[in-house]
Amino acid sequence: MTNTLEFGLDTFGDITRDDTGPRSGAQVIRDTLAEGILADQTGVDYFGLGEHHRPDFAISSTEPILGALLGQTARIKGGTSVTVLSSDDPIRVFQRFATLNAIAPGRAEITIGRGSFTESFPLFGYDMADYEELFREKSDLLHRLLTEEKVSFEGKFSPKLSNVTVYPRPEAPITLWRGVGGSPQSVVEAAMNAMPLMLAIIGGDPARFAPFVDLYKRAHEQLGTAMLPVGVHSPGHVGPTDAEAREEFFKGYAKMHEMVGRARGWGRLSRAAFDAEIEQGSLYIGSPETVARKIARTVKVLNLSRFTLKYSSGPQDYRTNLRNIELYGTKVIPMVRELLATETV
Template identity: 40%
Template sequence: MFELGISMFGDLRVDPTTGKIQSAQQRLQEIIEEIKLMDEVGLDFFGIGEHHRADYAVASPEIVLAAAATVTKNIKLGSAVSVISSADPVKLYKDFATVDLISGGRTEIMAGRGSFIESFPVFGYDLKDYSELFEEKLDLLLKLRSNPVINWTGKFRKSLINQEIFPRATENGLPIWIAVGGTTSSVIRAGRLGLPVMFAIIGGAWEQFKPLFEVYRQAYEDYGHDISKFQVGVHMHSFFGDDSQSIADSYYPIYAAQMNRIGASRGWPPYQHTQYDFGRSSLGHLIVGAPEEMVDKILKIKETFGLTRFAAHMDVGSPAHKDMMKSIEIYGTKIAPKIREALNNA
């Protein structure tokens, strides 16, 4: 099955004139309405990210997902991502197991390092331990998922000795995905562990990622994992409208403003319209346009990489709620059915 879903970070709208940031309360209420619509139009999954900044609404994905579980029936609900390097894996497992029970087995964790670093000082961790923290905490999280009684010793927390872990997730077992950018070591680790991977393709030409997909699949096979259970996805910045040029024109200033806000702290040059135009081309990383051309582009990416999942990351720059709802509706009613039809007829 090829899953089609949406991811978000909970971006807050910034008034271009005054610089005033939208309230987190308003955006959180909007997000719940948007997830409800995703479920109603038949999308397969939703993922929400974790940030600890003034310009993002969501610091605890599991709380948003618990709220979403009460207004949805079928859609899978996961993080995108949980920054496990700065989290307590025991608390993380317990929280997500609780959401899994509330949702009837629809919950996932997507584990990642995070592209922002604010969570490290917030939770009392040192950035010099960035890689070691991720390795150790992922190891513990996987053991927690598999064992109701834990014996475990690590470097960054006290040992667990015959420790019972409750509650337990449903029989679905709480799937754990790994989110990666472009590092080969991360891809090989995921393949070694037999974990599904979500590649973030958020710049340049999407086909440049093909070697990493090949490395991941090879590692997965080399470590003896069942290829029938192989899962891999992409997360790509997306936005949809009825008319390609109209949606491209209206979304550009929102997208460019967010790229420039993030870029200002990272030393990026100002975002250019030429980057946006290339991104929207058949070769580029942006899935922004009208249904027919987006169907073709997503199908091409799926075929090239052998995808089992596509995540349309849809709130970059926080478009207006009504425009988000329209984009979700188009995705669920005009794009997803055409993709499914094409794959069923292939």
Template identity: 40%
Template sequence: MNKITFGITTFLESGVDADSGQISHFERINHAIEEIVKADEVGIDFYGIGEHHRSDYAATNPEMILASAAKLTKNIMLGSAVTVLSSEDPIRVYEAFSTLDNLSKGRAHIMAGRGSFIESFPLFGYDLEDYDDLFTEKLNQLIHINQHEVSHWKKTKHTVALNDITIYPRSYRKELSMSIAVGGSQQSVVRAAKLGLPMILAIIGGDPIRFKPFVDLYKYFYIASGHDESKMEIGVHAHGLITDQDESEFFERYFKSHHAYFKKIGSERGWSETTKSMYYHNIEHGPLFIGNAKRVTDKIERVMKSLGINKFLLHAPGAYMPHEDVMKSLELYGLEVIPKLKERLS
């Protein structure tokens, strides 16, 4: 498999209400620039921003924010987490990220996905009945544009024809770095494997180890499709935040905002309300990677070894937390957690 890498992702959480913590989109977007610079300084491999179109997130246009940070950083990969490709134009996606790739000298990354929220579909005039076809057709066109300097693409229901056309600017490298984010769909896992694209498993519920069958499924179809096993890349994406403060006090502070977020999302989706006992269970045995550096290091190590993967993306903060908490988490992640994990997993 490919080398072991570690990253940070965020939806630029700006908060649900004043009681559980809330800041303006102006503040959250500018905090993100500081986070990216810090992440680069402490040696984190990747910083990704997830596209959303709702009031509690400040990330409608990740590429603009990443481009603003490109000239302030040197090594860190800059990407989406995710680009909701179903409601995007693949041509414009390529143009935006190839521009970012040139600004950053080859550090742009597209993480394509269908997204866990559907606000972008009515916003941009798409029908949810076309949910699967939209993603499939647009992903195939984006891959074609990325791999061919001169495009010859036959029109489909959801994409335009490209007849002997070059999309500019071309990326700094021969091809843009790309991956596919998946949830709990076997079809999505198999598609990513057959295409030979890196896969990121988004884990928001249950023990992360239960995703092992998806990892095994990906590996089987990746190898069966004739792709180079040494280039295989599989990662997980899970919420977390690292602290050097008293854990019990930190857990209580994080719970207030975490509970408010999931209560709001749960009311939209018909989920049962998260209790404090469920929250603490998720810290110990579930998908929350929260606590001191040792706790988080040990948990990431267990998950990566058990799943047999080579990439971990810590989604921070996952719910609104003060900027100083996020910056401290990045520092601990880059300077303490990641070096220990690379040593243990090497």
């Protein structure tokens, strides 16, 4: 497991702060590029960017940042976390990632999902009543574009294609992951479309997702196809000590929880609930050893091929994000590999 296990970092481009207050969206985008380069330098395997269209996140277009990152590195993979395909154009998504794939063959990846926010629907003229149908149709078309050179397709929301080849043609396969938050049907669809499975686990004991992994495995067995990688995306923060990591992360994380919660009817996040989620749930916060032990347990319980830490959550101090990345790459990743190799999880 340890030879094939990959470690990633995710960010949505949360608006961070410095000594003078919130940093601008433009500065956060520049910071994100620097963070991706640092991730590559410290041994991280994957760097993912989430797409949002809100004032608390800076990244609405992932591919330009990924192009800059992949053009300045030689090893790290870059992709989305996630591409909100329902409100995008599958043909343009294919073309953008085929272009990235030309810049960095085999290193540009796509993760598609419905997304946890809906601002893109009215922004791009889509009706929320079509939420499910949009995603099904567009994911089908994108899958065909990635697996067939000549594509014929007809749908409600897409142009009719008759034996069409879309350019540029990828020189290397583009990996298409399916992001899943908690839908068994989505797990089965991922297996049916030969997509690796990325589980977004943002709360509760990660072991409760073991039935999803088992369902994914059984779906492949029934289809007669080989089991594909399974990954997990969860929030976290690495600090010098457990106490420092918690203090550094809580204020910004609670603020993010409050901003999102206004629209979703969430109550205020208490410090007790925060601490309980660290100790029993899916917040990976603490010293390098504490975070490494928790990641190793999740990897083992779910038999993962990739673990991705969402390192930026809310208006954190941008400097602690940089230190988080460095500690994750230089301390946590080697510790997890050692723990799994020695079976001391």
